[in-house]
Amino acid sequence: MPLWLLSVGHGSRQALVVAGPHANEPVGGATVLRLAERALGDPRLTEDADATWNLLLCLDPDGLRHNEGWLTGPYTLDRYARHFFRPGFLEQPEWLPDGAAAATLPETRALLALQDELRPFLQCSLHGVDVGGGFAEVTHDLPGLARRVAHSAARLGIPRELGAYDTLYWPALGPAVYRIPPPRRGDLVAAITEAAVESTWSHPRRYGTVTAVVEAPMWGVAAVEDGSPPADRDGALRAVSRTLRHDTRLLRGILARVRPHLAAVPEAARLLAPVDDYLLVCPGLADAWDPDTAAGDGPGHALPPLSTAHLTALRIAGRRLALRTAGLLHQLVTGAGRDPAGALPELDRLIDAWCADYRDGCVARWIPVARQAEYQTRVVLAAFELAARYAPARSRSGEQGWGSGAAVPMHRE
Numbered sequence: 001m002p003l004w005l006l007s008v009g010h011g012s013r014q015a016l017v018v019a020g021p022h023a024n025e026p027v028g029g030a031t032v033l034r035l036a037e038r039a040l041g042d043p044r045l046t047e048d049a050d051a052t053w054n055l056l057l058c059l060d061p062d063g064l065r066h067n068e069g070w071l072t073g074p075y076t077l078d079r080y081a082r083h084f085f086r087p088g089f090l091e092q093p094e095w096l097p098d099g100a101a102a103a104t105l106p107e108t109r110a111l112l113a114l115q116d117e118l119r120p121f122l123q124c125s126l127h128g129v130d131v132g133g134g135f136a137e138v139t140h141d142l143p144g145l146a147r148r149v150a151h152s153a154a155r156l157g158i159p160r161e162l163g164a165y166d167t168l169y170w171p172a173l174g175p176a177v178y179r180i181p182p183p184r185r186g187d188l189v190a191a192i193t194e195a196a197v198e199s200t201w202s203h204p205r206r207y208g209t210v211t212a213v214v215e216a217p218m219w220g221v222a223a224v225e226d227g228s229p230p231a232d233r234d235g236a237l238r239a240v241s242r243t244l245r246h247d248t249r250l251l252r253g254i255l256a257r258v259r260p261h262l263a264a265v266p267e268a269a270r271l272l273a274p275v276d277d278y279l280l281v282c283p284g285l286a287d288a289w290d291p292d293t294a295a296g297d298g299p300g301h302a303l304p305p306l307s308t309a310h311l312t313a314l315r316i317a318g319r320r321l322a323l324r325t326a327g328l329l330h331q332l333v334t335g336a337g338r339d340p341a342g343a344l345p346e347l348d349r350l351i352d353a354w355c356a357d358y359r360d361g362c363v364a365r366w367i368p369v370a371r372q373a374e375y376q377t378r379v380v381l382a383a384f385e386l387a388a389r390y391a392p393a394r395s396r397s398g399e400q401g402w403g404s405g406a407a408v409p410m411h412r413e
Contacts, residue, residue: 002061003056007055009045013050013052015122018059021060024063054120060092063087081326094200099198130218132316133158133160136215144386145177159225160224201213237290244282245282255329265332265336289314322354323358
């Protein structure tokens with residue numbers, strides 16, 4: 001499917017907003033349309049700022065189509081889980097595991113070419129959290145962003161994720177705002193679990209681009225905003241790790257029974273790729289979170305100080321990996337048209353139980369799409385205003401100054 005770019009304004013300073021980088025995170029599509037309306041109706045966002053808004057409507061439209069089974073509602077956790085799709089790591093268009101020069105996905109190459117053409121002063125990547133809270137990740141500090149995030153979240157009833165799993169080892173720039181570390185090469189497991197790898201987030205850094213990744217939750221969990229010290233840190237970590245190991249063993253057993261019967265299933269290879277990715281990383285994550293293993297608090301990979309919010313996020317993340325795997329296996333079995341391995345009743349039982357744990361144990365509550373999109377819109381507009389304020393003017397050569405040694409007035413906010 002084609003990629004569509006909507007541009008608003010005629011200014012010399014380019015802002016790039018990328019919706020739909022992950023196939024199961026559709027809210028960005030609604031957000032970019034809101035941004036287009038705001039930019040068309042407010043000259044402060046275009047003429048006064050000498051800016052052009054470049055809105056990429058969806059980076060992975062083919063992947064998004066695989067989620068159509070839940071996109072039309074009703075929006076329930078079990079419906080989402082049974083129709084969830086997200087490609088394997090190597091088919092996710094923002095990641096550059098072998099560097100930009102070796103990018104093979106046409107979507108990735110198109111985004112890289114767009115970044116090289118626009119040299120934006122700001123890039124926003126619009127992501128969605130299925131269960132949890134809202135947060136932002138940035139390549140450069142934007143003083144005042146955490147306050148803007150807090151204000152928008154409070155006004156819209158969005159919990160802020162104060163201990164996001166994605167950013168467990170990343171520095172915090174303020175509540176629910178984290179700094180994306182410089183990319184580094186690593187193996188596939190590190191790339192999937194730590195995300196500090198070459199990506200389209202870091203590629204335009206050479207142009208002085210500030211990248212902000214804006215995460216908006218679909219189902220909110222209030223406890224991800226609880227920054228209090230946990231009553232029993234190690235006990236909670238052991239429980240999360242033990243549960244993840246148990247669930248992984250169950251799912252590996254089901255996969256071993258199912259795999260021989262999938263030769264005739266359309267899209268089997270595409271559905272199996274993320275299943276294999278998830279089952280690959282689960283044991284390492286369980287060890288990394290377990291205080292009784294060398295990896296948990298060992299040299300070079302020590303867990304940071306953990307709040308109740310962190311422990312809630314880890315519980316949600318472990319359950320997420322298992323539930324996604326079960327949902328994809330469920331699609332594989334139903335796609336086969338028969339169930340010779342007798343896996344479907346077990347998968348249904350697991351999906352129902354794990355969704356109930358989200359709903360009842362974590363108290364996950366659906367956030368209406370309009371509020372998700374409005375929250376994301378406000379965070380993008382805050383990042384735009386702050387980046388425009390702090391980013392030095394473009395020089396005659398086309399370079400911008402974040403990385404050129406130019407002074408950045410951090411004291412203003």
